[in-house]
Amino acid sequence: MSGIRNGPRYRTQARPREAGITIGELGEFGLIDAIAARMPAAPDAVVGIGDDAAVLRVADPRIVATTDLLVQDRHFRTDWSGPDDVGCKAAAQNLADVAAMGAVPNALLVGLAAPPDLPVTWATGFASGLAEEAGRAGAHVIGGDVSEASLIMISVTALGTMAGADPVTRGGAQPGDVVAVAGRLGCSAAGLALLQAGLDEPAEPVAAHRRPRPPYPAGPEAAALGATSMIDVSDGLLADLGHVAAASGVLIDVQASLLRPDGPLLAAAEVLGASPLDWMLSGGEDHALAATFPPGAPLPAHWLVIGRVYSGRGVRVDGTNYPGQLGWQHFS
Amino acid sequence: MSGIRNGPRYRTQARPREAGITIGELGEFGLIDAIAARMPAAPDAVVGIGDDAAVLRVADPRIVATTDLLVQDRHFRTDWSGPDDVGCKAAAQNLADVAAMGAVPNALLVGLAAPPDLPVTWATGFASGLAEEAGRAGAHVIGGDVSEASLIMISVTALGTMAGADPVTRGGAQPGDVVAVAGRLGCSAAGLALLQAGLDEPAEPVAAHRRPRPPYPAGPEAAALGATSMIDVSDGLLADLGHVAAASGVLIDVQASLLRPDGPLLAAAEVLGASPLDWMLSGGEDHALAATFPPGAPLPAHWLVIGRVYSGRGVRVDGTNYPGQLGWQHFS
Numbered sequence: 001m002s003g004i005r006n007g008p009r010y011r012t013q014a015r016p017r018e019a020g021i022t023i024g025e026l027g028e029f030g031l032i033d034a035i036a037a038r039m040p041a042a043p044d045a046v047v048g049i050g051d052d053a054a055v056l057r058v059a060d061p062r063i064v065a066t067t068d069l070l071v072q073d074r075h076f077r078t079d080w081s082g083p084d085d086v087g088c089k090a091a092a093q094n095l096a097d098v099a100a101m102g103a104v105p106n107a108l109l110v111g112l113a114a115p116p117d118l119p120v121t122w123a124t125g126f127a128s129g130l131a132e133e134a135g136r137a138g139a140h141v142i143g144g145d146v147s148e149a150s151l152i153m154i155s156v157t158a159l160g161t162m163a164g165a166d167p168v169t170r171g172g173a174q175p176g177d178v179v180a181v182a183g184r185l186g187c188s189a190a191g192l193a194l195l196q197a198g199l200d201e202p203a204e205p206v207a208a209h210r211r212p213r214p215p216y217p218a219g220p221e222a223a224a225l226g227a228t229s230m231i232d233v234s235d236g237l238l239a240d241l242g243h244v245a246a247a248s249g250v251l252i253d254v255q256a257s258l259l260r261p262d263g264p265l266l267a268a269a270e271v272l273g274a275s276p277l278d279w280m281l282s283g284g285e286d287h288a289l290a291a292t293f294p295p296g297a298p299l300p301a302h303w304l305v306i307g308r309v310y311s312g313r314g315v316r317v318d319g320t321n322y323p324g325q326l327g328w329q330h331f332s
Numbered sequence: 333m334s335g336i337r338n339g340p341r342y343r344t345q346a347r348p349r350e351a352g353i354t355i356g357e358l359g360e361f362g363l364i365d366a367i368a369a370r371m372p373a374a375p376d377a378v379v380g381i382g383d384d385a386a387v388l389r390v391a392d393p394r395i396v397a398t399t400d401l402l403v404q405d406r407h408f409r410t411d412w413s414g415p416d417d418v419g420c421k422a423a424a425q426n427l428a429d430v431a432a433m434g435a436v437p438n439a440l441l442v443g444l445a446a447p448p449d450l451p452v453t454w455a456t457g458f459a460s461g462l463a464e465e466a467g468r469a470g471a472h473v474i475g476g477d478v479s480e481a482s483l484i485m486i487s488v489t490a491l492g493t494m495a496g497a498d499p500v501t502r503g504g505a506q507p508g509d510v511v512a513v514a515g516r517l518g519c520s521a522a523g524l525a526l527l528q529a530g531l532d533e534p535a536e537p538v539a540a541h542r543r544p545r546p547p548y549p550a551g552p553e554a555a556a557l558g559a560t561s562m563i564d565v566s567d568g569l570l571a572d573l574g575h576v577a578a579a580s581g582v583l584i585d586v587q588a589s590l591l592r593p594d595g596p597l598l599a600a601a602e603v604l605g606a607s608p609l610d611w612m613l614s615g616g617e618d619h620a621l622a623a624t625f626p627p628g629a630p631l632p633a634h635w636l637v638i639g640r641v642y643s644g645r646g647v648r649v650d651g652t653n654y655p656g657q658l659g660w661q662h663f664s
Contacts, residue, residue, distance in 0.1 A: 046394055047499050050579075052432040052564050053398035053492070055499045062378055063395055065474065066385035067489055069443035071481045100384040111401040111487050142397065149403045155443050155487030157399055160385070167379050167387045232384050247382075 023123055023146075024116025031146055034120060035112075038127040042107060042140030054142035056107055056159065062167065064160040066097040072152040080195045083122040085210035087129025089285075090156045093234060095137040096214035096287035098160035100232035102168040102223025105139040105216060107159040113149035126154075137216045165223035168291065173229040173248035177292040179307035180299055182218035184208065185237055185259065186276060189283020190268035197272060204264035214287035218302065222291045225299065230291040236282040238322055241290060241307075242315045248292075251312030253319060254281070258306045281322060355455055355478075356448025363478055366452060367444075370459040374439060374472030386474035388439055388491070394499065396435040396492040400426050404484040412527045415454040417542035419461025421617075422488045425566060427469040428546035428619035430492035432564035434500040434555025437471040437548060439491040445481035458486075469548045497555035500623065505561040505580035509624040511639035512631055514550035516540065517569055517591065518608060521615020522600035529604060536596035546619035550634065554623045557631065562623040568614040570654055573622060573639075574647045580624075583644030585651060586613070590638045613654060 023031050036049050047055035068090070070076060076086045091108060098105040110130060112123065127141075134140055139158070191209025200206050214232070222230055229248055231240045238254070245252045261269070261276035269276040292309055293299060316322070355363050368381050379387035400422070402408060408418045423440055430437040442462060444455065459473075466473055471490070523541025532538050546564070554562055561580055563572045570586070577584045593601070593608035601608040624641055625631060648654070 047433065047501055051499075051501050051503075052429040052562075053396045053435070053490070055394050055396050055433060055435075055494065058390075058393050058395055061390050061393055062387050063390055063491070064385045064387050065439065065441055065489070065491060067441040067443055067475060067487065068477045069445045069479045069481075069485070069487055071445050071479055071485070074480060097384040101379065101387060103385070103387075107397065109397055109399040109489055111399050113401045113403050113485065143399060145400045147401045147403055148406060149401075149485065150483070151481075153401065153403070153445065153481065153485050155399065155401055155489075157397070157441055157487075157489040158385070159395070159397060159491075162387065169379055169383050171383075230384075 021120045022116060023114060023118045023120055026120050028146060031120065031123060034124050035127040035144070038124060038131050039141045040131065040135070042142050044106065045140070045142050049143055056142060058106070058161045060161045060163060062162040064098050064101050064103040064162065064167070065157065066094055067155065067157040068094050070154040081210045083125030084129035084132070087126040088133040088211045090154050091130045091133035092212045092214050092287055094156045094158035095133065095139060095216060096232040096289070098158045099214060099216045099219025100230050100289055102162065102165055102219055102227065102230060103160040104163050104220055105137045105158055105160040107139055107142045108134050109157040110141060110144040111147070111155035112144070113147040113153040115150060116148060118152065163220050165220070168223050168227045168230040170229055170231055170244045170247035173244055173250050173252070173292040173309045175250060175309055175311045176295050177228055177309040178295055178297070178305050179241070179252055179254065179290065179292050179309060180303040180305045181288050181290050182303050183215040183288030184286045185233065185288055186261065186265055186279030186283045186286070188212055188285035189279040190265055193272055193274060194268055199271065202264055202267040202271065205268045208286060212285055212287045215289060215302065218289050222289065225293060225297050227291040227293055230289060233286060233288040233290050234284045236284045237290065238281050238315050238317070244290070244292070245313065245315050251310040251314055251316065252307060253310060253316045254307040256318050258304070281317065353452045354448060355446060355450045355452055358452050360478060363452070363455060366456050367459040367476070370456060370463050371473045372463065372467070374474050376438065377472070377474050380474055388474060390438070390493045392493045392495060394494040396430050396433050396494065396499070397489065398426055398429040399487065399489040402486040413542045415457030416461035416464070419458040420465040420543045422486050423462045423465035424544045424546050424619055426488045426490035427465065427471060427548060428564040428621070430490045431546060431548045431551025432562050432621055434494065434497055434551055434559065434562060435492040436495050436552055437469045437490055437492040439471055439474045440466050441489040442473060442476040443479070443487035444476070445479040445485040447482060448480060450484065495552050497552070500555050500559045500562040502561055502563055502576045502579035505576055505582050505584070505624040505641045507582060507641050507643045508627050509560055509641040510627055510637050511573070511584055511586065511622065511624050511641060512635040512637045513620050513622050514635050515547040515620030516618045517565065517620055518593065518597055518611030518615045518618070520544055520617035521611040522597055525604055525606060526600055531603065534596055534599040534603065537600045540618060544617055544619045547621060547634065550621050554621065557625060557629050559623040559625055562621060565618060565620040565622050566616045568616045569622065570613050570647050576622070576624070577645065577647050583642040583646055583648065584639060585642060585648045586639040588650050590636070613649065
């Protein structure tokens with residue numbers, strides 16, 4: 001069932017007194033009400049939060065869907081990120097996957113499993129972060145589920161629709177194409193490195209780690225510009241371009257001199273004595289979009305050309321294999 | 333990202349040698365390949381498993397979406413249910429929610445978080461159960477995610493489409509309507525009670541607990557028959573009719589004499605000295621569909637009339653409040 005069950009009429013209720021209360025004390029249905037109270041109604045929902053399932057009217061019959069799990073102490077730490085940050089990030093990473101198909105995000109479904117002693121304020125903060133990031137992408141939370149577990153586990157499914165153009169997969173890159181990136185690279189990794197070192201400054205990389213800012217509109221824009229392939233940079237630029245190279249059967253070469261670290265990244269690198277280039281090549285979680293375009297495609301300035309596609313296999317940096325770690329893999 | 337990343341070409345690969353291997357040894361991408369190898373391609377997927385997101389072409393622009401979390405030792409026990417049973421049940425409970433809107437299920441997205449020492453055969457068995465139950469409902473697994481966690485946690489999102497008729501919500505029951513049920517009641521609860529007593533016979537209730545058999549086609553059928561409200565019986569008949577009564581602003585009266593326990597239920601009740609009626613009224617997880625219809629609606633025999641809708645509030649059995657537990661609630 002879709003556990004978030006309150007209909008529109010619940011939204012006019014006063015919010016429960018939440019300070020100091022745990023979700024176990026509030027109970028399932030009270031928790032659902034408290035979460036749903038943070039969620040603006042979706043204008044394109046024929047049936048919204050509160051029934052067995054939501055019903056959404058879409059303009060293009062090609063619907064886009066992706067799902068992710070986030071596990072406490074693996075994907076987030078409650079001492080490093082506030083509940084609103086966790087909500088924001090959980091939403092962002094899925095909404096970015098929708099954008100990476102060249103699609104427009106329109107809805108989220110969210111599952112939250114948590115221990116009964118979790119403060120209600122954590123759950124509502126999480127809900128607010130979700131709603132905020134969904135709003136930034138033009139999407140709405142349309143359903144969900146709550147459950148008990150020994151640690152916090154979150155599932156997010158993002159739905160979107162194509163907007164006229166065809167989906168942009170990982171498999172269409174052609175030799176001769178240019179490789180370009182929209183959004184930041186390495187900033188989230190720098191923020192994570194700072195937090196791991198017990199630091200919370202420079203503030204901007206730490207903020208970027210807590211709340212990635214994927215460039216959602218760049219996804220459909222790339223599709224309209226004729227992108228031949230696209231991917232959300234979540235595992236790390238080289239690792240994700242590796243997925244594109246494998247799916248397309250091509251070689252991708254990244255030109256390191258085109259990756260210009262910005263001020264906050266340089267500041268973090270100086271503090272930690274680290275390599276900003278390493279973060280840009282191997283750090284994921286900024287959820288930039290990487291795409292390939294036919295040579296001569298008229299790219300706006302926020303699509304930064306960083307390399308080129310060749311015949312061959314794999315990913316290289318300046319023509320050679322990169323010696324660092326390529327990116328993140330589970331169970332490794 | 334959508335972690336299940338293999339494209340169609342992976343499907344022709346030999347399956348990895350899985351006996352005795354753990355998912356930690358196999359690694360993320362090997363695990364994804366092993367899971368995806370169990371999944372038949374979705375004919376209506378423009379982009380299937382293996383990209384940032386799946387893209388599905390739907391015939392009716394009103395898409396139906398619902399999500400659930402299942403947590404080990406809370407929603408399932410690995411000693412009571414095989415991995416294929418868990419996959420089947422995880423799929424069924426979400427597909428039934430789609431059917432309960434009067435919709436036709438067409439896709440699942442599935443997240444699996446698990447400890448690295450989980451045998452690969454558990455994960456592939458789980459995948460086979462998912463695929464089998466999806467197939468029973470006419471749906472396909474189109475995407476997913478895998479992650480590491482200290483216990484098994486599963487998320488399932490089901491997508492469907494309306495098939496011409498309007499969505500049937502919980503909120504449309506009218507005084508004078510009849511209440512009818514398609515599918516089994518109480519059988520899963522009886523099976524759970526047997527397992528809790530250390531028994532695995534009579535076999536049929538135990539099988540019903542492990543693998544519910546929701547009557548998926550009855551959902552769109554009810555919509556076409558003019559159902560005024562519908563719900564998936566997951567928490568228990570009275571609890572779920574309570575949601576319908578609350579959403580519709582009506583009183584629902586169930587006539588106990590119309591709930592005729594079948595042979596397996598009577599056999600389980602005899603073994604345990606329990607009340608079959610209690611299981612039928614309060615047991616969830618068979619995922620029967622309960623709906624209200626205008627008086628005189630021409631109901632097929634598999635829609636069993638069990639009560640009637642009146643002006644008022646709440647749910648009664650034979651005109652009085654039922655003394656037993658109404659159903660399941662989390663955090664209680």
